[in-house]
Amino acid sequence: MKILYHPKKEDIHLTAVLAALSDPIRIRLVLDIAKSGERPCGTFEQPVAKSTMSHHVRTLREAGVLNVRVQGTQHLLSLRSEDLEERFPGVLSSILKAAEALEREAPR
């Protein structure tokens, strides 16, 4: 089985996290997971191809934002909220709050 790279908590970089969150599709994905909790990769309604989605998930995983757990043929996605909160207090939560407020203003 392919081992998916996840940075250790202490190797998560602030600039990499911000870069990973600086894309509208990725920030929506993260917001969806924040609301639902751990969730299979195939269950997100995103207006992009499967390969594009895989690329976004990889970017978020390699930056330390997402944890990807392989279960059979499924990839289960969850947020590394605790790791991020410990490393950069308030950063992820304030970004998610802002993204949620924007979404209320202009729903998909």
Next chain:
Amino acid sequence: MKILYHPKKEDIHLTAVLAALSDPIRIRLVLDIAKSGERPCGTFEQPVAKSTMSHHVRTLREAGVLNVRVQGTQHLLSLRSEDLEERFPGVLSSILKAAEALEREAPR
């Protein structure tokens, strides 16, 4: 005199702000300005060429993070903290706190 583009407060995008802050040089620059208040562009000690610095300042200005005020031959840089706080509460301040903590761990 050349008019420098600054987005209106309501046209500042969260993803553009995060992208602008996702670079180590730019985040240091923003941290320096947060500490010092408005400051001429030429007074920053950054290990980059003047043209690179101009590019970074432009990126931050166009994203709505910096205000650039032209006074004679000087460009005075300041943070748009109030605009950003109003648009995305807690985002800039938590990012700056995290960046400052990292800087204390590993000074330049």
